[in-house]
Every structure is written in structure tokens, then in C-alpha cells.
Amino acid sequence: MRLRNKPWAVKLVHEHPESVIDRPDPSLKIDWSKRFADISRPLEIEVGPGKGKFITTMAEKYPEKNFVALELQMTAAGMILRTKLAKELSNLQILCGDAANIDAFFSAHIASKIYLNFSDPWPKTRHEKRRLTYKTFLQKYQTVLRANGQVEFKTDNAGLFAYSLQSMNNFGMNFDFVSVDLHNEKEEVLAANIETEYEHKFAAQGNPIYALHADFGV
Ligand code: SAM
Numbered sequence: 001m002r003l004r005n006k007p008w009a010v011k012l013v014h015e016h017p018e019s020v021i022d023r024p025d026p027s028l029k030i031d032w033s034k035r036f037a038d039i040s041r042p043l044e045i046e047v048g049p050g051k052g053k054f055i056t057t058m059a060e061k062y063p064e065k066n067f068v069a070l071e072l073q074m075t076a077a078g079m080i081l082r083t084k085l086a087k088e089l090s091n092l093q094i095l096c097g098d099a100a101n102i103d104a105f106f107s108a109h110i111a112s113k114i115y116l117n118f119s120d121p122w123p124k125t126r127h128e129k130r131r132l133t134y135k136t137f138l139q140k141y142q143t144v145l146r147a148n149g150q151v152e153f154k155t156d157n158a159g160l161f162a163y164s165l166q167s168m169n170n171f172g173m174n175f176d177f178v179s180v181d182l183h184n185e186k187e188e189v190l191a192a193n194i195e196t197e198y199e200h201k202f203a204a205q206g207n208p209i210y211a212l213h214a215d216f217g218v
Contacts (some may be wrong), residue, residue, distance in 0.1 A: 001050065001120065002073070009078020013096065020081055020094040022074070026104035035093050036066045044113040045070055045106070045144070047099045047132060052080030054117055054196040059084070059092040061194070067092045068106075070099055099132060103140040111144050116153045118198035121160040133164035138171045147218040150176065154211045156202035161210035168214050177213040184208075 013020045024030060033039040042065045046055045049069040059067045069092065071077050077096040084092050095105060119132040128134055133153065141151055151173075155161050161180075168175070179185055182193065183203050195203075203209055 003051075003075040003079075006075045006078065009075045009082075012078045012081055013074055013094075016081055016085070019084060019092075020077055020096060022077075022096045024095070024097060024105065026097075026101040029107060030095075030105055032066075032068075032093075032106070032110065037090065039066070041066050041091075042112040043068065043110055044115065045102075045111050046115040046117065047102070048072070048116065048119055049080060049196075050076050050118075051197050052076070052083055053200075054115070054194050055092065056080065056083040056087060056089060057194050059089040060087055063091055065091065068095055069093070070095045070097060070102065070105070072096075072098055099137065100140075102137075103143045106144045108143050109146045109149075112146055112149050114141050114145060114149070114151050116151065117196045118155055118157075118202075119153075119160065121155070121157045123159060131160065131163065131167075133160070133167050135167060135171055138168065138173070142216045145216065148215055150213050150215045152211075152213050154182065154196070154199060154209060156198070156207045156209055158210065161212075165212065168212075171216075173214040173216055175212060175214050177211070179211045180208060182209040182211040 044065055045068045047070050049055045049071050055067055055069045069080050074096055077094050080094050116132050122130045199209055
């Protein structure tokens with residue numbers, strides 16, 4: 001999904017270096033302890049948050065955790081920032097960069113969860129390496145996650161879901177939760193689910209939402 005360029009969003013990002021790290025040099029590690037009031041809190045990362053409905057809701061709901069929105073597009077980063085500022089979410093940082101460098105942006109074993117929500121499906125075989133559940137990405141998530149840290153993945157795309165199950169299984173990951181119709185799961189699952197923009201749109205059209213939680217073991 002490519003968002004139309006919004007000059008206000010780019011300007012806002014440039015005005016708030018305390019909240020957004022803009023395309024950092026992957027050879028320089030980011031000192032996250034300078035970015036959060038208490039780095040000992042669990043750190044959770046969303047890769048590709050888009051406009052940020054999910055990650056800003058999470059940051060509001062769980063003030064005892066730290067969150068990072070890792071987003072490629074500057075316009076999307078600006079939209080997340082606007083919500084962060086309006087809701088005064090001091091536990092949310094925005095990182096404008098490519099998830100291909102996630103293991104450079106974060107030190108090893110720093111995060112307890114990585115969320116992949118409605119990632120671009122890249123259906124053509126020749127684009128397989130761009131899928132965020134391709135083995136090279138899984139390897140980087142494993143480095144960044146703590147022991148027993150989880151990847152939580154949601155999508156409306158059956159092809160990407162099947163591919164991701166296979167890719168994670170081949171990588172030796174353990175599945176802690178799998179659903180092929182998340183919105184018709186039992187009440188406690190529904191109560192814990194935070195919708196994303198894409199999820200809201202696709203579910204309203206009557207499409208099933210696929211979801212999984214998986215870990216790399218210890
Ligand atoms: N997660 C949101 C949702 O569910 O509503 C947005 C989904 S949108 C289809 C995918 C998002 O992932 C876009 O905002 C895109 O810029 C971002 N994205 C794609 N590849 C990325 C990458 N390699 N690193 C960081 N963000 C990426």
C-alpha cells in the first residue's frame with residue numbers, strides 16, 4: 001500500500017525528532033534506553049503499521065509496555081505521529097525505515113513481540129524474498145526477540161497466510177495460536193484483539209481474517 005504523499009506529515013516528522021527516528025544509518029545502533037522513560041518494560045514492535053490504528057491503540061491500552069512502529073513510508077510515520085501527539089503516548093516511538101534492517105536497528109533479544117499486520121502479500125514468486133515472513137526476515141526476528149518472544153501475524157490474504165505457515169514451520173517455529181476465522185473465535189480471543197485499519201475494512205466486507213502466534217522457542 002502506497003500512501004499519497006502528504007507534505008504536512010513529512011513536516012511533522014521533521015519537527016519531532018524526539019518521537020521519530022528518520023531513516024537511521026543501519027550501521028549505527030539505536031540506543032533505545034534514551035528513547036523510553038523505562039527500558040526495562042517489555043518492548044513490542046509492529047512492522048508495517050500503516051496509519052497506526054493498531055499500534056497507537058496498543059500503546060494507549062498498555063502504558064506499562066514500550067512500543068515501536070517500524071514503517072517504511074514517511075507519510076504513514078507522520079500519520080502515526082499525529083495520533084501519538086494527540087493522545088500523548090510517551091511509550092510509543094516511530095522508526096521510519098526498512099524492516100530488512102530490523103536486526104541493525106535493535107540489539108539482540110530486546111523485544112518480546114513483533115506484530116505483522118496485513119503485510120503486503122507480494123503474490124508473485126519472484127517477489128517471495130520481499131514477504132515479511134520470508135526466511136531471511138524470520139532469522140532477523142529471531143535475533144531481535146527474547147527467548148519465547150512471539151511473532152503475531154494477521155492477514156486477510158489466504159495465499160500469504162498459507163505461505164507464512166509453511167515458512168515458519170520450515171524455520172522450526174512453534175505455533176501457539178492459529179485461526180482461519182479470527183472474528184468468529186471465542187469471546188476471550190475477540191476481547192483481546194485490537195483491529196487494524198485493513199482488518200476493519202476487510203472484515204466489514206465479510207472476508208475471514210487469518211491469524212497466528214508463533215515463537216522460536218528458547
Ligand atoms: N498494518 C496496517 C494495517 O493492517 O492496516 C497497514 C497494512 S499495509 C498493507 C502494509 C504497510 O507495511 C504499509 O504501510 C507499508 O509501507 C509497510 N511496509 C511494507 N514493507 C515494509 C518494510 N520492509 N519495512 C517497514 N514497513 C513496511
